[in-house]
Amino acid sequence: MMKHLESFIGKVMASRMLVHLSFCLAFVGVFSFAVILSGNHDVAVAAMVSCLYILTCTYVGRWYGKSWLNRSAVPVSVPKSVLVFLVLVLGGAAGAAYMFKGDVAKYFLQNLFICFPISVLFVFLGIAIALARHVVWMQVSDAKIAQEHKESELRLLLSQLSPHFLFNTLNNMYGISLSQQQRVPKLLLKLSELLRYSIYETREEFIPLQNELLYLKNYIDFEKIQNGERLVLDLAIDEFPDDRMRIAPMLLIVFIENAFKYSKATRKPKMWIAITLQVKEDWIIFTIKNSFEPGRREQSGLEDPSGIGLHHTLKRLNLIYGNEYFYNAQEENDTYHVKLRLKAKY
Template sequence: MNRTANNWVSSFFGRSLYFFLSLIISVPIYLAIETYVRSIEVHEDEAVATAATGCFIVGVFAGRYMAQLWSARIKPVSNVLIGGLFILIIANICWLFFHADFPLQGRAAINLLLFWIPFAVISFSLGILIKLVRAVTQNQLQEAQASAATSQSELQLLQSQLSPHFLFNTLNNLYGLSLTQHEKIPPLLLKLSDLLRYSIYDVKETFVPLVDELAYINNYIDFEKIRIGTRLELKTDIENIARTDIKIAPMLLIVFIENAFKHSKNTANEKIFIEVALKTWGKMILFFVKNSHSKAETTPSGKGNGLGLDNVAKRLTLLYPNEHILEFQNDSEFYTVSLQLKMK
């Protein structure tokens, strides 16, 4: 029996912190009520103010308790309900001030009634409003935390796919070279070890310094220059960035460069043309890559290649919401990708 009573009291008043806060808040509430009661010429204003203060605090807790029972049964809290409670409280406060200026002369009992009814409505509605606003805030916080956890898990999954995707394409290239140009394999393996070291061990963070990412890109371009040889006609305009505070999502740009090298080799032309440019402008990172391709190949993605571009699109959505512009352009000879990113 005692345990049930204690549980009810705990549920009604909440944590002990709320009780101590109510004691502190009761001081300015008492002073405001005492001033009001004196203005409408009520006798024994101090006793009335003390009783009104106690009733106000109890009314707030009662409203909070009723809102707690209601929100436990009905999860979604309507914004219309919250707005209605706010308007109701403001309307009753305005009535109290109006009544203080125009009390009924010689009608002390009615004056008290006209005070107590809106006063009780204010305290009870305020308790409901406080609880509902807190419930809405907690629900929004929980939803945001769940969404962030889901996005983080998806991002980790996408990032874990980067190294296998790169390794798969690179091993295919090495296999082809081992059959025709096996003398290129040793230097390529050295470059490959550096590339894998970065892609596996150095990209654990969500964002990495742009200078490190550019070093990886330049290393990859050197790798491809060895692999392709004199057939490659390469044009690069990559800004020399020394600042380490400019950050970017790791392995983001390399997918476009990798696709450029992969699909440019399918051209029937004697030369493979690739252009890569990267600049910083204000708070933006501007990236551009252009490659030649065969006329029969209308899109850059084929079997086994869609993973990389899909991966990039999803990562851009997660990491750069409303902070990126990605554009593709395809004609009979060249495929172009331009990307604008906000610096991190």
């Protein structure tokens, strides 16, 4: 029984005509039922007819509004519009005179002065409903288009980050394979884990923070294998027991990747990187510092001509987080310092 009722309700909601018919019946029923409850059984039929007249005026006004909004698709002439309104008013006045007084000729003019303002009022109400519905529909349509554009742009940006990461990693592995071949097998295993994550586990707009942290740790292990004893790493990443906390994927990796890339480009025997990540009052606070040499990026050819990594990451931050993030980067005493705050998602 319940299944048949649910199926019937679903069909009603799917049909515009049935929705309007159901609304009209409910409107007439409610007002007529109120008249019956008041004890005025004699005017119950008149109340139903009056409700139907009000609904007719409203739907005529809605038709006017839709016609004017879609002038190119449904052209409606002014004489036709005036004719419809006159038929509505005159027909209403004649019907009211007959129903309430029983004499159309004698009471027509009296009821005409009553029906005219009522008709004008509810016709304008129908026009207002059509205009309001059109405005809401346009806003919803614009919001859908903006959302689709945002999602497509995010997908494009994310798809470009993985090749960018792979290109940089393969360049590094090529240099290692020439002088330290024993490190290559471990690097390939780590690389396969990183690529599996970036390809298969980053399709959602937000993913569990724990998954992203595991990916970052795998990347850091990958860099440890590459750089060996030259790397001085200060790592302080808090553990987060709340698995509901979420973050946009592949955001933090770009800052970590850049820190390793530019710190290893220095001529100093040691490269230094400090990474911290913690959560305070639903804000993810990420900081990273690394050693670097001013001007060394251009001399070593490490300056990214496309700027694809950082540029796309900052663009994704704006698209995803809006005003719910803070980013700051500065250079001081041969140290590059990045601070990023993100509003945690649940």
